Amino acid sequence: MTNRLYGAWYLLRRSLGGFRRRPLIRALSVATLAAAFLSFAATLTAALNVDALLHRWIGDAELTVYLEDGAGPAEAERLSVALAAVAGVARIETVTPEQARERFAADLGSHGELARDLPAGAFPASLEVHLADELARSPARRRDLAARIARVERVGEVEVYDEWFERLSALGLIGRLSAWGLGLLALVVAVLVVGATVRAGVVSRRREIEVLRFVGATDRYVRTPFMIEGVLEIAAALALALLALHVLLSRVESVAGDILPLIGGGSLLRPGITLLSAMICGGIAAGLTGARLTLRRIGES
């Protein structure tokens, strides 16, 4: 048992020694891997935020019915009752001109004063129509409903948001696909980069390996330090990528923090623990695979 502990300590020491060798090549490898992981994590984070934004919008009114100028609370109430009877309409919320102005001011945050200076006509009374799920997710039915509402007396304009939904949905889909594509690419990069650095390590330490073999080192004793080096390389790259992602998101928040509420977003979403764990496990598995494949190939030759 003691022998095994000493053996493990010697392997770890050999790995750390190997990791510190050729610092420039090692730094380049870690930077390359970190860039790959960061691309994946940043793109996925962006996609998550677009999705969240879309869901927030879908969670708000899917239709906004603006009344004509001069339409009072009585007309709004009458229209609200009529719309509530339409199949697929889940809920209706009446927004008075004053409420609309207050909401806008709140959205502007520190620039709220601007809303108070706008003319009364900029904030017509409106009805925010929340649709049942099956209707909310069908652009055709939504448009059909909007056309019918637009023909009702005293209705000025009906906003459907279709264009925004479609654009954001497409953006979210592209973001998700890109993120997973980049994730796959990051794994391939991890296999190749770790494989290449292990190969370089084996070549530069050929004499040491040869000596180890003739003093009785087993294959596992020779190979394990290279595997550990691969894992250390991945761990360093992941740490660097996550730090860079944190800095990037903090920077985005500080620059665009005031704008996000205006477009319906809250604070930026960050990757959750599940996603981070998957990234770490995937990265380490890819690093081990790269090291193992290379060592096997070298061992066979």
Add this chain to the structure above:
Amino acid sequence: MIASPPRPADAGEEVPLVGLRRISRFYRADRPALFDVSFDLFRGEFVYVAGPSGAGKTTLIRLLHLAEIADTGTLVFAGHDVRDLRREAVAVLRRSMGVVFQDFRLIPDLTVEANVGLPLEVRGASSRAIRARVAEVLERVGLGGRGRERACGLSGGEQQRAAIARAVVADPDLLLADEPTGSLDAWSADHIIGLLESLAAAGTTVVLATHDRMLMAAHPHRTIVLDNGRLVGMSSAGGSRRSPPARAAGDQPPDGTQVAARGLAG
């Protein structure tokens, strides 16, 4: 797979530590590096492998070290037919050997201590035990106090001593040395041979490949003579314990000293 290298039987039981039977090794089909070589090595023997350049000495050392497998024939080490052993078992078996190569094969950017301690490290010995044993062995080879220096900073002769220290540090059953005194002056060579002889006296089997006739004359031991990959003779000079096995009818080796001289002259 064997858990640890077995200790060979005592020489008194007449069981060889290593037995070679009709060993041949071909790198080229038309020219064997070794051909039909048979002999035994017993515990505590000091044996020279002599012969001119290209005779097959290094190939024989590599076969004994299990770095290569013979194309034909049988090599039994400590009761194991090496052909039946898996890689891991070969590695474990090698721990009962020490080897000194002509080109030292030290790891240049490691310290002398680290180089010499490698066989013990591979066995999982404690750091303290390694330090103590390495210091003792370095003292014996005349490198006391030089352990902290990098191996690449040593002279050729010093590197040779460090390589010898590494070979003997784990107290091997079989010590293989390919021209171990080639880089040493006569006094140092004499000192190192004395060290190897003391190891043999303590039970280690020493196989030393050389073409240094002066050395063999000064320290006579059984000598296996190779020429063109064939065993052309085996002396029984000083310390020899056995006659070589008969290779073929009418092919009994003549007097060993004469054969050794003839082989070297070739």
